[in-house]
Amino acid sequence: xxxxxxxxxxxxxxxxxxxxxxxxxxxxxxxxxxxxxxxxxxxxxxxxxxxxxxxxxxxxxxxxxxxxxxxxxxxxxxxxxxxxxxxxxxxxxxxxxxxxxxxxxxxxxxxxxxxxxxxxxxxxxxxxxxxxxxxxxxxxxxxxxxxxxxxx
Numbered sequence: 001x002x003x004x005x006x007x008x009x010x011x012x013x014x015x016x017x018x019x020x021x022x023x024x025x026x027x028x029x030x031x032x033x034x035x036x037x038x039x040x041x042x043x044x045x046x047x048x049x050x051x052x053x054x055x056x057x058x059x060x061x062x063x064x065x066x067x068x069x070x071x072x073x074x075x076x077x078x079x080x081x082x083x084x085x086x087x088x089x090x091x092x093x094x095x096x097x098x099x100x101x102x103x104x105x106x107x108x109x110x111x112x113x114x115x116x117x118x119x120x121x122x123x124x125x126x127x128x129x130x131x132x133x134x135x136x137x138x139x140x141x142x143x144x145x146x147x148x149x150x151x152x
Contacts, residue, residue, distance in 0.1 A: 012127030029055035105135025
């Protein structure tokens with residue numbers, strides 16, 4: 001899971017709404033005893049919160065503290081996730097992987113995207129009267145399914 005928590009996600013309660021969806025997803029993962037990796041993209045570089053561990057109730061504390069700010073290192077996060085997924089596939093070839101990306105898609109450039117080789121979903125959290133719609137294009141280029149957060 002990659003969560004875009006850049007400054008642009010503060011606008012129009014985008015990150016607040018995303019946190020509600022994240023709480024539900026984390027609870028579902030906990031109940032299913034699913035293993036997960038969680039990477040936040042904010043500030044100067046992405047930061048791993050969890051890597052390959054079973055979902056735990058302690059992630060609720062992380063979610064409460066999640067705030068938006070700084071730049072959008074989403075491309076770096078996607079690159080790190082691609083490397084992690086590839087290494088995980090080698091180590092656990094029978095494990096089913098699925099990627100979830102929550103972002104408003106407000107990137108300056110999406111030219112050099114990594115190959116994720118993993119099914120997944122990009123949830124567009126862009127809000128406000130003027131929407132750039134870049135998240136849909138990002139999902140298409142990453143070969144991920146697309147949904148806007150309003151459809152949940």
